[in-house]
Amino acid sequence: MPWLLVYQSNDNKKDIQLMNEPIAPSIDVIIPVYNAPLLTKRCIDSVITYLAQTIRTIYIQDDESGNETREMLDSLPYKQVNIFHSPKNQGFGKSVNEAVTRSDADFVLVLNSDTEVYENFLPLLCKALIMDPKLAVISPAHNNITMHELERYIRQPGNYITTYRFKGHAFLIRRATFITIGGFDLAFGRGYFEDLDLSRRLDQQGWHMGVHPDTYIHHEGGASYGRGQLYQSLMKHNLALYLSRHPGACCNILLISDKYTMADLPIKLTGTMEHVFRQGGSIHWLSSLPLPQLSCLQMHNSPASIMSTLKLMLRGWSRKDKRISEVWILPGTSALLRVLLAVFIRARKLKVKSGKQ
Numbered sequence: 001m002p003w004l005l006v007y008q009s010n011d012n013k014k015d016i017q018l019m020n021e022p023i024a025p026s027i028d029v030i031i032p033v034y035n036a037p038l039l040t041k042r043c044i045d046s047v048i049t050y051l052a053q054t055i056r057t058i059y060i061q062d063d064e065s066g067n068e069t070r071e072m073l074d075s076l077p078y079k080q081v082n083i084f085h086s087p088k089n090q091g092f093g094k095s096v097n098e099a100v101t102r103s104d105a106d107f108v109l110v111l112n113s114d115t116e117v118y119e120n121f122l123p124l125l126c127k128a129l130i131m132d133p134k135l136a137v138i139s140p141a142h143n144n145i146t147m148h149e150l151e152r153y154i155r156q157p158g159n160y161i162t163t164y165r166f167k168g169h170a171f172l173i174r175r176a177t178f179i180t181i182g183g184f185d186l187a188f189g190r191g192y193f194e195d196l197d198l199s200r201r202l203d204q205q206g207w208h209m210g211v212h213p214d215t216y217i218h219h220e221g222g223a224s225y226g227r228g229q230l231y232q233s234l235m236k237h238n239l240a241l242y243l244s245r246h247p248g249a250c251c252n253i254l255l256i257s258d259k260y261t262m263a264d265l266p267i268k269l270t271g272t273m274e275h276v277f278r279q280g281g282s283i284h285w286l287s288s289l290p291l292p293q294l295s296c297l298q299m300h301n302s303p304a305s306i307m308s309t310l311k312l313m314l315r316g317w318s319r320k321d322k323r324i325s326e327v328w329i330l331p332g333t334s335a336l337l338r339v340l341l342a343v344f345i346r347a348r349k350l351k352v353k354s355g356k357q
Helices: 037-051 067-074 092-102 122-131 175-180 194-204 229-245 267-278 306-313 335-348
Strands: 003-010 013-022 027-033 058-062 081-085 107-111 115-117 135-142 170-174 208-219 252-256 282-287 299-303 326-329 351-354
Touching: 027 037, 027 092, 037 058, 037 067, 037 107, 037 115, 058 067, 058 092, 067 081, 081 092, 092 175, 107 122, 107 175, 122 135, 122 170, 122 208, 170 175, 194 208, 194 229, 252 306, 252 335, 267 282, 282 306, 306 335, 326 335
Parallel strands: 027 058, 027 107, 058 081, 135 208, 252 282, 252 326, 282 299, 326 351
Antiparallel strands: 003 013, 107 170, 115 208, 135 170
16 A cells, blocks of 8 residues: 655754555546437536546547537536547447546546436545455445345445446446456447456456445436347347356355354355355345345345245246246245245256255
């Protein structure tokens, strides 16, 4: 960690004093843009309003937007904004990669153009990166993450919650790490799943990822491509590409127990659970009592009931990466739930683990 060197004058002599105050890291913002001029301007305005005093430059990477968006960008009055108009549509990943190379900041904050900032969350995100030298990327919590009941998750040094799949719409990352690992893979073209692919590569190299529950950003979603045919086509193609590279991401465990908590599980089972997370999978733990703590954002907990079991068993028919792939049954699970599970296990030919393994 760098430290401030302060020169003090004493009888015309200059002494060097070592201070216990870290030098504030430099931060640039990167916003890839493809049309959606109203949302894009709202995003940029909000960054200026809340983050201007903490950041240096906002790099706008315009990915061959229409005239309305180009004119809006060129008319922005902000001195901190640096605009680059790409002569052709390159896609999200390449746009971000190119913009990152224009920066020389310690950290870069990448934002989708349909996000909106409501507060200066950067001091808390930076603190987490400084406190955990293995933390590569951290995101503010967003409007689609409240369902996770963030107060139940274990907090790491710097108060962040562990995730194994960071979201590409808003994240602060060590610029040198992003460049060294190769940035987003251009095979994902115009977008979707390049953030999950980067998550897997970061994890494989021993880096941590996190979400800070004491921060917030709003994400509109679907601004550039909408939810129509192009969106569906990109999603289908890139999901297949992602799963071909990381097949473990299809591992979604339904774990059913009685009055167990994480502290009651044997080391072997907790190690297996971590392996699931590190492959990109998730665990849906149904228990008779609410779990007091959850380890990461890919662990979910609900009451063990017929309705919750049915809901999980029927999820993800159109998404292979969302379907339950294995069932783990711990001692004490009710006979009625065991019968219900047996029906689905046979019908869908699921893998099963029984006992406190």
